[in-house]
Amino acid sequence: MKRRLLAALLVLPLLGSDAPKDHQGGIVYADGLEGWWLLVTYEAGGEARRVAYGLVLTFRRGEVESWPPDGGPNRVLGTYRADPGARPATLDTFYTDGFYQGKTWRSIYRIDGDTLHVGYQSGGARRPEGFDDKADLHAETYRRLRR
DSSP states (O other): OHHHHHHHHHHHHHHOSSOOTTEETTEEOOSSOOEEEEEEEEEETTEEOOOOTTOEEEEETTEEEEEOTTOOTTOEEEEEEEETTSSSEEEEEEEEEETTTTOEEEEEEEEETTEEEEEEEGGGSSOOSOTTOOTTEEEEEEEEEOO
16 A cells, blocks of 8 residues: 555656647647747758748747748748658648648658758658658758847
C-alpha cells in the first residue's frame, strides 16, 4: 500500500496540470513549427538562388502565412498539416488565399534548433524523398525570429 502511494506521489508531478504552450482548443501542435521564420537561403537543383530579403513565414494554430516585406503579390495564406514522426518529417500546406490559392504543397522539413529546413519539388505536387534528392529539390532555410 505504501509503495502504491509513494509511486502515485512521484508520478503526479510529472503529469502536470498546465496546458502545453501550443495548446489550443484540445489540439496540441507538437511539430515545432509554431512561430515566425525568416528566409535566409534558397536553393533550386543544388544551386543557390537569390533570396527575397525579409520574407517571413508564420505558423500558428494550424494556419500558415507567408509574406514579402513589401506586402507584394506573393503573400499567401493557408492551413497546414505536419507529421514530425515521419522520416523525413512531412509538411502539407493547403493554400486558401494569395499567389498559390487552391493549391496543395507537399514538402518535407527538418528543424535544427532555431533553423528550419523545408524541401519541395517544382510545383509542390510531389514530395521529395529526402534532402539529398537534389535533382528537383527546392530547399529553403529559415531562421526563427524571437518576438
